[in-house]
Amino acid sequence: MSDTPYTFDSPDADIILRAPLHPDDPESTEFKDLHTHKVILSTSSAFFHGMFSVPQPHQPDEDDTNLPVVHVVEPAEVFELFLRLIYPIEPPVIDSIQIVDHLSQLAIKYMVGCVRARLKQVLVSPSFLTNDPIWVYAIACRMDLDEVAKLAVPHTYQIDLTRDIPRPLLRAMTAETYNSLLRSHATRREELTVAVNQTKINGCGCSCGPWFYTRLILLMRLAIGEKPFLDRQRLDSCLSQVEHKSECKCGSSCRVSAQVISTYFTNVLNEIGKLV
Known part of the structure; x- marks a missing residue:
């Protein structure tokens, strides 16, 4: 197996996914083109399968490669990681729970089961369970990974749920998810x-x-x-x-x-x- 990371510029690609480099800047026109393969995307994702089942208008890119272009709204950095989890290549190392959170939302949006399975393995790593148990719990609940959520709950016992949860993390949980965690702490x-x-x-x-x-x-x-x-x-x-x-x-x-x-x-x- 080659040690060189896969780059999304394959000459046999048949579709370009164009992702913004600076999505938070409305005036930015910089994008990253990810040359991909419909067969891989449609096999892995129900979303792309449905998209490619409908004839698409011809949209050649600016470099005149004669490939159709699909614009995505997700940041290029995150979306490329997402594709690396879909493609049959060496999966990327993910060391940020915030990135896992973004990828979990993409897995749900694009209906990609293989990404869900890979993120499940990432979430149960000791580092995330020890350092970010609330995040792990919230993401697991969102993805219906009940066994991962149950595994994360005991690691949250050393956290004061009324004072030690940042607002962004609270927003990542539904009221039902948060109340369920409160009940677990009350039982404990x-x-x-x-x-x-x-x-x-x-x-x-x-x-x-x-x-x-x-x-x-x-x-x-x-x-x-x-x-x-x-x-x-x-x-x-x-x-x-x-x-x-x-x-x-x-x-x-x-x-x-x-x-x-x-x-x-x-x-x-x-x-x-x-x-x-």
């Missing part, structure tokens, strides 16, 4: 609260213990209310907010000793780990 909060409540605190019954753990559990519940995601680091941050001035003489057996606290947090995490 309930599960975490149950896990915290049913974790046993073992230790002596000294006077400092009840107050200390009541305060600690309250802080953990507040943390769960903010983001339904708990790990040892967040648990420790709750612990650091409790001012403990114990005069207990029980030593290592005290309910608020470092050893018992560590065991308690481990048990909390074990309960959380049981959640599906």
Whole structure:
């Protein structure tokens, strides 16, 4: 296989797709011509299949290649990537979730199943799930990729849905999609609260213990209310907010000793780990 990237200038192309280089500039007349093949486009896309089924008026381009020209409104950079996902060539590397978002809209607009399948593989990459789980969820819902949406939901638990979502991302979701995610977070909060409540605190019954753990559990519940995601680091941050001035003489057996606290947090995490 050649290492040279495919260029859309094949001499046996039978149609030109002309895309604007600067779509945001209404005065720009710069375009990029992508020489393509009707058979590939119509086989992959129901949209192009329908278009090519209707006789097209002859529109020779400015270079007089005698090929029909179809104007598209999408930016040339994005549309060329879209074509690279359609053509039987090495697929491009996509490292921007915004580009994935644009391509998903093109896959829906032009009704291209193969692009949908390729984007599905891209969306489940660890980098996107870790860094852009809300975007992954929104795109998956738009493309009816239910399994990908379910996979993305747990990765959103460390995000505050009421404050940490940018407006462009909110606009990418329908009200139903956003409300479904809110319900998932509410369910997760309930599960975490149950896990915290049913974790046993073992230790002596000294006077400092009840107050200390009541305060600690309250802080953990507040943390769960903010983001339904708990790990040892967040648990420790709750612990650091409790001012403990114990005069207990029980030593290592005290309910608020470092050893018992560590065991308690481990048990909390074990309960959380049981959640599906």
